[in-house]
């Protein structure tokens with residue numbers, strides 16, 4: 329979908345009446361004041377009424393419009409259910425969209441909802457899932473995203489049915505490099521930077537040709553500026569992906585995302601879940617299981633058996649080296665996303681066939697070895 333829903337709106341339904349708009353403008357101020365002031369500073373003066381008005385790259389939709397788009401949220405359009413609620417496929421003016429109904433009893437309250445709407449609507453990058461609309465009506469909260477036809481990376485890596493072909497090595501590296509670029513946009517190209525807070529395989533969605541995009545910034549907050557850090561009062565995120573310092577103190581920085589991304593790299597390489605309660609204690613937490621094996625250079629144990637040995641050993645070692653740095657316990661020792669992206673882009677560009685396998689040997693200093701701020 330190349331265009332926001334707002335420019336397609338006429339075909340979908342009628343515009344809201346003024347009373348409806350007024351109702352929404354009363355809801356809007358529930359976004360946190362610090363977030364609003366940050367937005368005002370970065371956007372040159374944002375008023376909350378713009379949430380249901382112009383100034384954003386997405387538009388307000390009525391519940392009726394979304395009801396029609398999903399044929400009354402019919403089961404046949406059900407895509408899945410996450411921590412915040414159910415997701416349905418819909419059609420708005422001929423374009424496929426994914427509509428997320430936020431669970432009113434879930435964690436995502438008004439503040440998070442408007443934060444997500446405001447933050448996401450300003451983002452535009454080929455590796456970020458686009459928010460195209462939202463609905464905030466009668467206490468209901470729905471988000472409308474561009475539809476990603478190949479679903480989440482998770483469904484291509486874990487518990488594959490016998491008839492589903494596993495992703496090959498080159499595709500896995502391409503997906504990781506693209507996802508890193510999406511995260512880099514949040515960390516580096518957005519001012520103030522955005523901490524994703526929920527980097528995980530199920531939040532990497534795939535388009536045609538396995539083009540990856542990060543999704544779900546429902547937990548995202550505007551990140552620290554300058555030397556400031558951001559201390560969250562609530563620890564959120566997904567077990568197995570959370571950086572140790574985040575779990576212990578709720579202290580969150582851009583490097584917490586790097587830890588989570590390191591876990592994603594490990595999942596993609598090993599085909600194992602970040603946290604797998606079905607495994608023995610020593611193997612339950614992927615990062616804790618993989619790190620000593622990488623240290624001992626026992627690389628081949630770490631390759632996903634579903635790859636059937638079809639990977640470049642050099643690439644395997646390089647990708648594991650990146651993951652190892654990302655999941656370091658000490659946050660300051662983790663690389664910056666720019667280093668991670670550079671390394672993964674390099675690995676992904678060196679497409680090798682299994683027949684060109686070499687002996688294990690770490691490459692000389694790749695960009696990821698430079699430790700940033």
Ligand SMILES: Nc1ncnc2c1ncn2[C@@H]1O[C@H](COP(=O)(O)OP(=O)(O)O)[C@@H](O)[C@H]1O
Pocket residue numbers: 407408409410411412413414415426428457473474475476477479480530531533543544
């Ligand atoms: N934009 C989208 N396009 C296609 N499928 C999506 C989209 N967003 C979410 N989904 C699917 O809906 C399901 C639930 O997603 P979500 O609520 O984000 O939960 P989670 O991230 O925990 O899996 C997942 O299977 C996901 O693949």
Ligand SMILES: [Mg+2]
Pocket residue numbers: 410530531543544
């Ligand atoms: Mg998700």
